[in-house]
Amino acid sequence: MAFQNYRWGTAGIGGMFGLSMTITLFFPSFDFRSAESTWVGLDKSMSNGRTIGFSYEDPTVTGQGKPLTVILNKDPKTGATIDPPVRAYVYRPGTPFASPLNHPDNLGPTVKRLSIDKGKIDQAVKAQGAVFTINHADVNGEEWAYAENASVTRGWTVDAALSTAGDANTKYVGRGKSIYIHEGCWWCHTLLPEHTQDWQVFGTPPYLGDFNGEMPTAFGSDRKAPDILHVASRNSSREWMMMHFFNPRLVQPNSIMPRFDYLWGRVDVNGNPIDFSTWRKEYTAYRKGERPYPPEVPEYARNAEIRALIDWVLTSLK
């Protein structure tokens, strides 16, 4: 062992680096694996589908291959009234299942057991599609949420669920989150209220288990705009959201948010082309004080990207 013999040094670096990786990667993995999914976690992951962001089913990150979230106030099979209405996650045939449905280990040990024993999620088949809901069960005096394959347990079919809900109660939540990622909204808005007085304005920070199966979590780190994890609890007006997305300065003159009018696409709800240049001209005139009112924001088409985005905001960010 002589000076400038590097065998020991290299082994030392390996040992040091290995130790640090053990502590920061291996040890926490036990904690992560034991995290039990909450209702919020189940809702987010099942409405987001397999993954948001680049994937086989959605290479352009525009929300293809995503499940639909429907609000049911009637049982799709029996027609009996459901009160309060429940959320169901409709996976049309071929739509890839959310990660916890494929890998129930992601749900945490207890929720996994409930979801398989009571929820029969292991019996769902991708090629046939399935409808999932979230149910609750009591284990040792504590209430647990678990995923339920309603196609098996209640006989709800994909078509019946979609037609019962109708267009108004069908929410493009998964597609909306894709657009949130695609448009980079999360460079300014965070999804993580902090452990300080932040709570009072932006609501409770998320709990362990609120993220199981979610990908990406997109917390955001650089806040140039309000946290929106609970924005729909503060403001649930679809019309306000519409105006705010089209041109944030319509509702908040000092906002620095970009205009997302291009998410409306080419046509409005009636199929008429949207004339953006006229709209901007009229808006400029309004800003200069030449018009008393700003121009009307066009109603978006049923399949416009903005619909999905607003659906996600109002459904998922409660």
Add this chain to the structure above:
Amino acid sequence: MLFKYLFAKNEDIPAGSATIFFGFSSILWFIVGTGLGSFNAAKLAFPDFVTGVEMFAFGHMRQVHVLAVILGWISMAFAMTMMYMTPALGNTKLWSEKLGLWTAFLWNVGLGTGLTLLWCGITSGREYSDLIWPVDLVVIFGVLLPLGINVWMTIAQRRTQGIYITNWFFGACIFMLITTFLVGNSPELFNLTGLTEAYLTFWFAHNVLGLWITPVAAGIAYYVLPKLTGNPLYSHRIGHLHFWSIIAFYSTPASHHLLSAPLPEWLKSFASVEGVLILIPAVAFVANILLTMKGRWSMFVENVETKFTITGVLLAIPLNMQGGFQQTRAINWYIHGTGWIVAHAHLALLGMSSFLEVAAVYFGLQQMMRRKLYSLALANVHYWFFIIGFCTYWISMTIAGLIQGAGKIYEVPYIDVVIAEHPYMIARWVGGTMVFTGNMIWLYNMYMTAREGTLVPKGRYAHELAYER
């Protein structure tokens, strides 16, 4: 001009080709990166500046700015320095110039493709690891691994007994960067979800910075400064302390980025302590470099490369004081997620790290092209644009961050914070634009150096010659 060597025999490629290719690529990416930064800053100050076009929306361009600077400018400048420092320190030649040229070529192509996709919104949605996984694989196996092989082989076939500290950094940091890329992108490759994904995102973000950007920049300073001043490095063993403590303490504090997320509390406590301990490598580095300057401080004024290097080293002091303490629970609650962090990130990347690399690129390009810098005046203009622009940015964003932090704690309606920040957003834009302008001048200067710089005679260094303009 260098493309003809891509298919030449390795022996026929003149030494330094890879350095020159990487050097000019890095300057170009620096211009792209700072240009995008300036454009983005304009949008934050004036939201209706270029509006209504999806491709020019802030959310489409912000990540392109970040990655163009990290993977284009900084990492390519690193590769450039590795191409000339590693062989020089081993008294040998680069293992393969051809591999170096191909790495540079593939790097430009791969990064160009990845950033174009990113610009179109095709992203993995994970901060800093936004590139989609196929591009990540290209980066790992097409760029980082060949670069690593070239550096490791050059070190292995050195003709000295010892390995100089810079090469320790180079060799180890490429290895750790590859590890970081593989582990950090595993959520995309294997669809890991939830908290694991959130944690690994910031694990990646932190380790790219801590195991690549800061240590390699420091390694560069260990080479450039003794070279320019002619002094020996003050201490080999302080270099050891620096190197080891980087590996020990900089690879662990990832979870201090997520103090508000429901990560295990013990992990946050561990990370917070480690986070303060990054001051150890910082102290070792700054002490070692400043003591090396003994007796040669006049070069800080006279020599432009020394000026850049020492500025970078001095900026490491506030950088690490901020970095060490802002991540503790005691301070983080106030400034987390505010402009303070943006200022800090720019202090690390645009301040400390970039200044060191700019010096190394100036030095290396002159050395490898065997040509003296075209104009000292332009280099000084570059320096002053850079430092004034950077300080404007840094100070304005720090103030904006403190305003935002106060707004957060005192529950000020958010829109009032936006209004209060407006002047600082304009200052930020002005500062960023100055840096961008300085870089354009730099590119012109380097281009003219390549064409018209005085030839440096064999056995001499460019910085030993007098300027002619």
Add this chain to the structure above:
Amino acid sequence: MAWKFDNPLYSLSDEEQNKRAITLWEAERHGDLWAANNRLPFPVTLLIALIVLTAFMMTMPIWGQRPTAELYAPMVQLMDSPQVKGMATNKEKIAYLTTEAMKAHEQAKDSRLPGLLERHPITWSDLQLMAPAIREIQSSGGTYGLESYTVVGDQVVLANFEGMRRPDGKRLRTQPWFDTGFIIDMFYVTYFIIVMVLVCKRLPHFSQKANPKKN
């Protein structure tokens, strides 16, 4: 390896090895560049010791302490008393209640409480809004006591300290003053220091002088 037991911190190499190493080192140039081997200046050594100390002191979880529901329990208890009801303004009421709570906390076993209360004052309206929740937790006798709940404005929520467990296996919801992370840290830093000493002691114990010819 020749460890000198009479002078353990001198060098891990014997004289013969040292001599060879010095010859090699002084002769060797890395592309016209070489490294001296000066000692760490003493003030810098002190600074590093200070950093290690600061790192632990600075990050104690106590700094992250958020107001617990326990803090306001005495105020809730007293808020319906005739004495408080008789007061004219809310300011007066809350000032009185704070003084009383402070007195109660000073007698209590947890010495952190008075300081916490000082740092987290509360308004009368917030106190009114959260009082029912605090009473319910107190009376229900559930798994977690008041100390496990955090007060945020007018809300009382279960604290978020996942990652630690109580002896009974349930999650710990109170902030431990010294947790697992710190224990791992102690080992980790110790390991680092041992490795670092070994690395430096393997270097020859000399300080190379700068080459006068170069300057």
